[in-house]
Amino acid sequence: MVGINNDILTDVASYYARRIEEHGQTPAGVDWNSQAGQIMRFDQLLKVVDPLQPYSIADIGCGYGALLDHIRQLGQTVRYTGIDIAAPMIEEANKRFAGAEDVTFKLDKSPGEVFDYCVASGIFNVRFSLTDQEWLAYLIETLDMMYANSLRGFSFNCLTSYSDADRMRKDLYYADPLHLFDLCKRRYSRQVAILHDYELYEFTMIVRKT
Numbered sequence: 001m002v003g004i005n006n007d008i009l010t011d012v013a014s015y016y017a018r019r020i021e022e023h024g025q026t027p028a029g030v031d032w033n034s035q036a037g038q039i040m041r042f043d044q045l046l047k048v049v050d051p052l053q054p055y056s057i058a059d060i061g062c063g064y065g066a067l068l069d070h071i072r073q074l075g076q077t078v079r080y081t082g083i084d085i086a087a088p089m090i091e092e093a094n095k096r097f098a099g100a101e102d103v104t105f106k107l108d109k110s111p112g113e114v115f116d117y118c119v120a121s122g123i124f125n126v127r128f129s130l131t132d133q134e135w136l137a138y139l140i141e142t143l144d145m146m147y148a149n150s151l152r153g154f155s156f157n158c159l160t161s162y163s164d165a166d167r168m169r170k171d172l173y174y175a176d177p178l179h180l181f182d183l184c185k186r187r188y189s190r191q192v193a194i195l196h197d198y199e200l201y202e203f204t205m206i207v208r209k210t
């Protein structure tokens with residue numbers, strides 16, 4: 001597996017562990033402003049899947065497992081694995097879905113096997129004091145991992161560099177959607193879509209494997 005930077009992951013894990021310890025299994029507990037936004041992100045990410053047939057999916061940075069609730073509400077049949085680097089997230093997720101069939105939660109930075117799809121919501125946002133260059137290198141290593149672990153495609157979201165300048169924060173990473181589109185086209189697949197038409201300061205990238 002690619003050597004995703006462990007120092008970065010330690011800081012990220014402690015940040016999110018504090019969020020869930022403060023706010024519990026709620027959107028605020030995974031650092032989102034609202035449930036509507038959390039679900040809007042899931043709907044964008046799930047555009048990578050073919051919902052008409054059962055599929056396996058790895059949720060990278062699963063938090064307390066809210067994506068699985070949403071997939072179930074949509075009535076889709078899945079084998080689901082959620083991974084997260086923050087131990088309290090995995091503890092909460094395991095409590096919420098105890099005994100559920102075809103559902104696994106793991107404290108890890110990689111799913112460790114190939115799934116039809118890998119998706120990631122919100123894992124590229126908080127970059128602390130790392131430079132754009134350092135965070136981008138980490139982001140690409142993580143995309144390489146998602147590419148290697150997906151059979152049919154993967155999707156992820158990022159805050160957008162098209163955000164209003166006066167609302168941007170130094171500790172957050174605002175990715176250039178055009179740069180990442182180009183990177184995904186050249187590095188992973190010819191079939192790539194940017195979804196940048198929903199009401200959040202971010203975009204979703206869909207990468208289909210051919």
Ligand SMILES: C[S@@+](CC[C@H](N)C(=O)[O-])C[C@H]1O[C@@H](n2cnc3c(N)ncnc32)[C@H](O)[C@@H]1O
Pocket residue numbers: 009012013016017030031032038060061062063064065066067083084085086089108109110120121122123124142
């Ligand atoms: C913004 S929260 C979103 C949680 C969930 N995806 C949701 O939308 O409800 C990001 C989560 O990803 C986890 N995370 C961040 N970077 C990660 C990485 N490289 N690998 C696995 N988990 C990660 C964090 O611990 C946190 O639980």
